[in-house]
Amino acid sequence: MAPDPQGFLRHARIDPPKRPVVERVRDFQPIYLTPRPDVVAEQAGRCMDCGVAFCHAGCPLGNLIPEWNEFVAADEPADWAAASERLHATNNFPEFTGWICPAPCEAACVLAINDDPVTIKQVELSIVERAFRDGEVAPRPAPAPSGRRVAVVGSGPAGLAAAQQLTRSGHEVTVFERDDRVGGLLRYGIPDFKMPKDILDRRVAQLSAEGTTFLVNTNVEASDVQRLRSEFDAVVLAVGALRPRELSQPGRSFAGIHQAMEYLPWGNRASAGDIEQSPIDANGKHVVIIGGGDTAADCLGTANRQGAASVTVVDHNLAPVPRANLVNPVWPAAPASRGTSPAHDEGVHEAWSQEVVEFLPNMNGAVRAVVVEQVEIVRVDGIREFRPLVESRVELPADLVLLAAGFIGSDSPELLAALGVASRPDGRVATDERWQTKVAGVFACGDVSRGASLVVWAIAEGRACAAAVDRTLTGTTELPAPVRPGMRPL
Ligand SMILES: Cc1cc2nc3c(=O)[nH]c(=O)nc-3n(C[C@H](O)[C@H](O)[C@H](O)COP(=O)(O)OP(=O)(O)OC[C@H]3O[C@@H](n4cnc5c(N)ncnc54)[C@H](O)[C@@H]3O)c2cc1C
Numbered sequence: 229m230a231p232d233p234q235g236f237l238r239h240a241r242i243d244p245p246k247r248p249v250v251e252r253v254r255d256f257q258p259i260y261l262t263p264r265p266d267v268v269a270e271q272a273g274r275c276m277d278c279g280v281a282f283c284h285a286g287c288p289l290g291n292l293i294p295e296w297n298e299f300v301a302a303d304e305p306a307d308w309a310a311a312s313e314r315l316h317a318t319n320n321f322p323e324f325t326g327w328i329c330p331a332p333c334e335a336a337c338v339l340a341i342n343d344d345p346v347t348i349k350q351v352e353l354s355i356v357e358r359a360f361r362d363g364e365v366a367p368r369p370a371p372a373p374s375g376r377r378v379a380v381v382g383s384g385p386a387g388l389a390a391a392q393q394l395t396r397s398g399h400e401v402t403v404f405e406r407d408d409r410v411g412g413l414l415r416y417g418i419p420d421f422k423m424p425k426d427i428l429d430r431r432v433a434q435l436s437a438e439g440t441t442f443l444v445n446t447n448v449e450a451s452d453v454q455r456l457r458s459e460f461d462a463v464v465l466a467v468g469a470l471r472p473r474e475l476s477q478p479g480r481s482f483a484g485i486h487q488a489m490e491y492l493p494w495g496n497r498a499s500a501g502d503i504e505q506s507p508i509d510a511n512g513k514h515v516v517i518i519g520g521g522d523t524a525a526d527c528l529g530t531a532n533r534q535g536a537a538s539v540t541v542v543d544h545n546l547a548p549v550p551r552a553n554l555v556n557p558v559w560p561a562a563p564a565s566r567g568t569s570p571a572h573d574e575g576v577h578e579a580w581s582q583e584v585v586e587f588l589p590n591m592n593g594a595v596r597a598v599v600v601e602q603v604e605i606v607r608v609d610g611i612r613e614f615r616p617l618v619e620s621r622v623e624l625p626a627d628l629v630l631l632a633a634g635f636i637g638s639d640s641p642e643l644l645a646a647l648g649v650a651s652r653p654d655g656r657v658a659t660d661e662r663w664q665t666k667v668a669g670v671f672a673c674g675d676v677s678r679g680a681s682l683v684v685w686a687i688a689e690g691r692a693c694a695a696a697v698d699r700t701l702t703g704t705t706e707l708p709a710p711v712r713p714g715m716r717p718l
């Protein structure tokens with residue numbers, strides 16, 4: 229029962245505070261500041277504890293949102309420890325989602341029908357941060373070993389969630405990661421200003437203390453398949469969807485044109501202190517980013533922090549319709565979030581409904597401009613086509629071009645072929661209803677089977693896949709399965 233059923237009438241939504249733009253673009257420290265606990269409690273008190281809490285359905289993890297809101301909003305005293313217990317009951321890593329989830333739960337919040345939704349994501353982050361501060365996030369080793377061994381390939385959020393669930397069930401889990409650090413896209417895709425990396429290290433320490441083994445700098449290759457299959461009772465593929473969509477326009481091969489995931493990891497390595505300066509640096513350059521999603525926003529924020537002379541984001545989609553407030557016009561589905569990240573408040577030229585025609589070189593063979601033309605979207609037999617408008621071509625000056633046009637499946641096709649797992653035409657690894665590929669004992673979850681998606685889905689799939697692996701190995705399971713393969717958002 230909500231401590232104050234009229235909390236939403238008494239209190240307006242207060243978003244978490246951000247650092248001023250002029251200050252934050254000078255470093256890679258987090259954009260968001262920590263709100264005061266009394267403000268978080270007041271915001272949690274806006275929760276109506278609805279009879280049918282649609283936020284549950286909006287969150288792929290099925291987070292028990294009204295339950296933890298109630299503990300945080302309780303008059304005297306707020307029970308943060310109980311809130312943390314409820315939060316961790318459904319989410320292995322609420323700090324990852326608390327930092328970067330686009331919060332489809334908030335879109336589905338009943339308040340969002342005609343008012344601003346509860347700040348669910350911020351309450352989530354506040355609960356878990358406090359739990360770490362108070363030493364309540366302790367390792368939870370399994371009561372007894374099962375004698376079964378599981379290999380998890382890939383240490384992004386899907387692999388980490390599967391590994392933690394399986395280790396806690398008593399299986400001996402080894403996570404193989406080709407990068408030098410654990411975390412997948414959380415580590416080397418998402419910049420520090422969006423999510424600081426010490427929160428990853430803190431969680432990995434918990435997993436290690438529970439008994440999960442991590443082998444970094446270990447690329448699992450086709451030649452390793454035989455050993456992998458003989459040494460482990462099950463294999464979980466959580467290798468992500470890191471193969472970038474390519475552009476075929478003339479001039480693509482000029483120097484100065486890079487895929488986003490060639491650019492972003494260097495920025496994160498510089499933030500980690502591994503290198504002095506990124507070898508692909510935007511300082512003083514005119515930057516053109518192609519694509520308008522999360523990846524483009526992260527390139528935009530990084531380029532501005534490196535001191536770009538200008539940044540233009542080109543996208544062939546229509547400009548998003550600005551919303552006057554957070555009232556959700558498509559409740560309970562999540563409205564489009566393209567082009568609406570805090571990075572867009574830091575300086576950007578937006579070029580919506582523009583398609584790339586070609587890249588132009590300077591005398592040294594490096595890119596100097598991107599030619600774009602305006603397009604209109606028409607539907608032919610239900611399929612979108614981008615039709616150019618006549619005489620609409622313009623040249624955008626560009627010393628650095630970043631391609632952020634999406635991802636199309638795993639970049640480890642040889643491994644998948646050697647394992648014998650099948651891919652769908654769009655590059656996703658196919659699984660059955662129990663997360664198993666067509667090869668017995670080989671499972672897949674996260675972006676590699678779902679297609680490029682979100683951290684919350686990766687964690688949910690990792691949890692569900694772990695339940696399926698546990699059942700296969702032991703004949704039964706008590707692990708939760710919050711989602712089914714291929715399940716769509718609301
Ligand atoms: C730039 C960018 C920004 C994003 N921003 C957001 C955001 O704000 N919010 C959000 O919710 N989602 C965001 N996403 C999406 C989110 O990061 C992914 O959906 C999520 O990380 C997928 O998790 P995963 O575990 O399936 O794969 P990944 O995180 O991609 O991890 C896969 C791991 O497998 C490893 N690997 C691959 N092949 C092998 C091999 N053969 N041997 C060993 N290791 C291997 C890789 O090195 C990698 O570490 C973003 C994505 C990108 C690219």
Ligand code: SF4
Pocket residue numbers: 286287288289291293325326329330331332333334348349352684
């Ligand atoms: S994980 Fe995402 S969708 Fe779920 S409660 Fe947290 S912010 Fe909302």
